[in-house]
Amino acid sequence: MNSKIPAIITAVIAVAGASGDQRIIAAIIGAAFVICTFMSLPQKMRILLLSSTGFPLIFTSGYPAVAGLLVIFVVMTLLAASGAKIGPGIVLPVIAAGIAGAVYAFQLSLAVPVLTAGIFLILVIYILFVREYRLKKHVEGTNK
Amino acid sequence: MRPTLLTGLLLLFSLVCFVYAWMMNAGEAAAAGLGLLVFLAARAFIFQTEVHGLALSLTVIRETDKTILHQSSIVNITSSITAVTKKLTASFEDVLPAGAVLTAGSPRFTEGRASYSLNLPVIGDSFFQGVRITCSDLFFANTLLVARNAEHPKLTMYPTGIAGTHHAVGHGAGWSAQEFDRPALIAGFDTRTLRPYADGDSTRDIDWKISGKQQELYVRLRMDASGGLPALIVDLPPRGASEELCLHFAETVVGIQENLNIGEEYPVIFISGAKHLKTIRSGESEKIIAMLKQAGTIYAADYLYRLRHPSVTRRSTESGHQLSDQERRIEGLIRLYAGRYPTDFERMVRNISTSLEQETHITYVTAAHGDLSHMTYFINETKKNKRYAAVFVVGAAGTSREEEIRSAFTRAGADVVEMI
Secondary structure, X not given: OOOHHHHHHXXXXXXXXXXXXXXXXXXXXXXXXXXXXXXXXXHHHHHHHHHHHHHHHHHOEOOHHHHHHHHHHHHHHHHHHOOOOOOHHHHHHHHHHHHHHHHHHHOOOOHHHHHHHHHHHXXXXXXXXXXXXXXHHHHHOOOO | OEEOHHHHHHHHHHHHHHHHHHXXXXXXXXXXXXHHHHHHHHHHHHHHHHHXXXXXXXXXXXXXXXXXXXXXXXXXXXXXXXXXXXXXXXXXXXXXXXXXXXXXXXXXXXXXXXXXXXXXXXXEEEOOXXXXXXXXXXXXXXXXXXXXXXXXXXXXXXXXXXXXXOOOOEEOOOOOXXXXXXXXXXXXXXXXXXXXXXXXXXXXXXXXXXXXXXXXXXXXXXXXXXXXXXXXXXXXXXXXXOHHHHHHHHHHHHHHHHHOOOOOOOEEEEEEOOEEEEEEEOOOHHHHHHHHOOOOOEOOOOXXXXXXXXXXXXXXXXXXXXXXXXXXXXXXXXXXHHOOOOOHHHHHHHXXXXXXXXXXXXXXXXXXXXXXXXXXXXXXXXXXXXXXXXXXXXXXXXXXXHHXXXXXXXHHOOOEEEEO
16 A cells, blocks of 8 residues: 555544644644655655654644544554555554544543553463464474 | 564554543544454454464475494485475475484475485484474564474384404404404494303303303304395306415305305395496395306406506606507507497496495405406495495415405505405
8 A cells, every 4th residue: 555645544533633833843843744645755764754753743633533534544653654555454554643643632531541451451461372372383393 | 482573573563543532532543453453353364364374284205325323324414395385485394203313404494405415323124204394474473393204214223233242253263263253343333242151042142162162052143134144255266266365265255155144134245356247135145156166167257448547658658668559459448448438347346246236345355367457446345334344365375475365455445355
């Protein structure tokens, strides 16, 4: 997937959904975000620049729903720039993260971030320990 | 799984987002931090899937020049792998058997191949531990030990000889003035394969000669192939050798064959001068005796062109005298063969040497006919391959040639030269 399209969509959403006093900042950071996808850069540098411009872009959002959408599109842009094949296995967690981000932005109650952090912790533990253990067990075998 | 520097920076960035969210009470900042973490988790998932695929696609083929080893032997290993790396950057390394010492080359695979040599000091069966894969992408790195095909090939190391419990050295019969354990001497190891008889030992293993002299029963421990098998190279006397010499020669060969009997068959190679006659297994006694009967009847191969640049070539071509027809024919042959590499003789020696892959203790029996160059070449080849060379010369003891023959064979590298 080409990273230019989600980058442009991100910038448009950021400018349109920014709070009144931060629209100019959103426009500047959004432009920088889009330019990063058009410039010829090493992949490592591109991801670093997209991260350092994309996530501050979320800070400028004026509405919780916009914050959620920005999380979705910034992460999609980053994944596309890093060469990941975008499929349901990637899109669904990203949408979940967007919804969680929107809920964070609403600041409804303390339970929501704690719950999200708990789910995320379980995910990390699953990847780092369960999957890693299964992988090693599967491929390493046992020597006589 | 280890994060790369880039992942470390992104995690730091995520932390900054959460700190900002906490201090400024900004929900958007928390959402940004969460988005970063989700991104990294997705990448970790992708990385692990790719590593899994890589590990499953790995195939390893290892080839060794030998699988039965003794303590000082060097094993040459050639490994080749195939793997589907996809977008990962991967390097592969063969993991040696536990305790193995790398002596040459590198176990790292370059373009799917690795060649190296190792010494294995561990007694018993050893296995390769597998292939170590170090793979990485932009965000994560991982090192895995994949044990696929690790048990092939199995390397088995036997100890060199068996620690002796008794030294049986005394005066008496034998080829020289001392009586000793000949297999141990030929093997060149500082061990004696004799020990006092114990309950359970086979009576067939009793060494009656030693037992008679020591007034106590002694058994000869059988040496296994791990100490290196012997081989016997018999240089049959050519046509013209006296009947007495041929008889003496045959007796010597049979005697040495008996002494080399270590419980396993070994090759007995018959040559005559520069000519290879036949290779027979030591168990085929009738065939060996039939070959020995040919002593003194063989027309030996021409001695002139056995080596690349025989000095005789220069002498004959530089002389100014009128050449006879025979000399002219010889000169023609010399010109034909002098520059040829390798000569038929060299190729023959090399073929014999190659066929003696496991045989490390070569015993020669010769009547030392001709200019000795064929024997010195054989001995040289033996030493070049780090084998033990013992030479028994029949019919030269007490003659004027004794010193010359001993000197020539010793200079060629023979470990033992015995005049019979």
